[in-house]
Amino acid sequence: MNTLPTISIITVVYNAANDLDKTIKSIAAQSYKNIEYIIVDGASTDHTTEVIKAHSNSVIKWISEKDNGIYDAMNKGIHLATGDYLWFMNAGDEIAEADTLSKVFNLAQNADIYYGDTTMIDENGNKIGNRRLQPPKNLNWKSFKKGMLVSHQSFIVKRSIVDLYNLKYHFSADFEWCLIALKRATQIINTQLTLSLFLDGGVTKQNIKAGLKERFKIMSQYYGLIPTLYEHLFIAFKFFWFWGKNGRF
Numbered sequence: 348m349n350t351l352p353t354i355s356i357i358t359v360v361y362n363a364a365n366d367l368d369k370t371i372k373s374i375a376a377q378s379y380k381n382i383e384y385i386i387v388d389g390a391s392t393d394h395t396t397e398v399i400k401a402h403s404n405s406v407i408k409w410i411s412e413k414d415n416g417i418y419d420a421m422n423k424g425i426h427l428a429t430g431d432y433l434w435f436m437n438a439g440d441e442i443a444e445a446d447t448l449s450k451v452f453n454l455a456q457n458a459d460i461y462y463g464d465t466t467m468i469d470e471n472g473n474k475i476g477n478r479r480l481q482p483p484k485n486l487n488w489k490s491f492k493k494g495m496l497v498s499h500q501s502f503i504v505k506r507s508i509v510d511l512y513n514l515k516y517h518f519s520a521d522f523e524w525c526l527i528a529l530k531r532a533t534q535i536i537n538t539q540l541t542l543s544l545f546l547d548g549g550v551t552k553q554n555i556k557a558g559l560k561e562r563f564k565i566m567s568q569y570y571g572l573i574p575t576l577y578e579h580l581f582i583a584f585k586f587f588w589f590w591g592k593n594g595r596f
Contacts, residue, residue: 351379351381351452351456352381352430352431352432352452352456352457353381353382353383353429353430353431353432354379354381354382354383354430354431354432354433354434354448354503355382355383355384355385355424355427355428355429355430355432355433355434355506356374356382356383356384356385356434356435356436357385357386357387357421357424357425357427357428357433357434357435357436358370358371358384358385358386358387358424358435358436358437358438359386359387359388359389359417359420359421359424359435359437359438360386360387360388360389360391360395360437360438361388361389361390361391361395361420362391362392362393362395363391363393363395363438363439364391364393364394364395364397364398366438366439366470366546367386367395367398367399367438367439368398368402369439369441369472370436370437370438370439370440370441371384371386371398371399371402371405371406372402373436373441373442373544374405374436374442375402375404375405376442376445377442377445377446377447377448377449378445378446378448378449379446379447379448379449379452381430382407382430382448383407383408383428383429383430384405384406384407384408385406385407385408385409385424385427385428386399386406386408386409386410387409387410387414387420387421387423387424387427388409388410388411388412389411389412389413389414389420390411390412390413390414391411395411396411399411408427410423410427415514416514416517418512418513418514418516418517418520418521419512419514421435421512421521422511422512422514425506425509425511428506430506431505431506431507432461432503432504432505432506433503433504433505433506433509434502434503434504435499435500435502435521436500436543437500437546438546439470439546440500440543440544440545440546441468441472441543441544442542442543442544443466443540443541443542443543443544444541447540447542450538450540451463451503451538451540451542454536454538455534455536457534458505458534458535458536459504459505459508459528459531459532459533459534459535460486460502460503460504460505460528460529460532460534460535460536461502461503461535461536461538461542462482462486462497462501462502462503462535462536462537462538462542463482463497463501463537463538463539463540463541463542463543464477464478464481464482464501464540464541464542465477465478465497465498465500465501465541465542465543465544465545466478466541466543466544466545467544467545467547468544468545468546468547469546469547470546472544474544475547478498478545480493480494480495480496480497481496482496482497482501482537483496484537485535485537486529486535486537487529487535488526488527488529488530488569489570490529491522491525491526491529491566491569492566492570492574492575492578493578494562495521495522495525495562497525498543498545499521499525500542500543500545501541501542501543502525502528503542504525504528504532505532508528508531508532509524509527509528510524510527512524516561516565517557517561518557518558518561519558519561519562519565520561522561522562522565523565523569526565526569563575563579566578
């Protein structure tokens with residue numbers, strides 16, 4: 348009899364108590380029970396720790412201490428994790444449905460990566476629409492030439508194939524982290540599910556120019572400068588087309 352894998356879901360948070368409460372509840376509602384839920388708080392000065400304590404039955408591990416940014420906090424979460432898989436779900440983000448993880452691991456139980464779609468939500472939890480970049484039918488490391496086609500929050504990865512986040516990047520280390528995982532993966536499953544509800548307006552969006560510069564540098568490193576410049580002609584066109592049509596990016 349196969350034992351269902353354990354998934355370590357990691358939430359990093361700083362002064363976002365109201366958003367965190369929704370995230371914890373979405374994880375606690377999962378019908379899939381092999382979950383190790385970890386929260387890494389950056390020494391919040393609001394009532395974040397009170398929210399964590401109020402959900403002590405759902406939160407397996409948590410720490411509250413100063414960090415050197417979001418990716419340093421994520422690295423702390425990786426160090427704390429013992430599960431077979433990692434899934435990052437930041438404060439304000441939610442798992443799409445109560446049976447999402449059950450559906451994922453009914454598809455296959457030993458894939459290196461599972462991925463799916465993402466729905467954007469506002470601060471009140473209202474659905475805004477799909478993310479601008481859509482996941483391809485078949486995902487591999489070369490897919491990211493066209494940008495980060497899969498949201499970090501809809502990317503579940505086997506812990507044994509990942510490294511820590513590269514702290515020289517402040518806004519796009521998740522892009523490189525996912526890219527490296529894709530290079531190492533041998534079995535990548537398109538769940539054909541919406542895996543996450545992503546809270547619009549995070550750190551990366553607030554620093555869009557700096558994030559894009561980092562992403563361009565990463566893409567040039569892995570794909571070469573000329574191919575990256577070429578792909579950015581299409582990336583820029585699609586970016587401004589989507590922005591003009593939907594009023595968001």
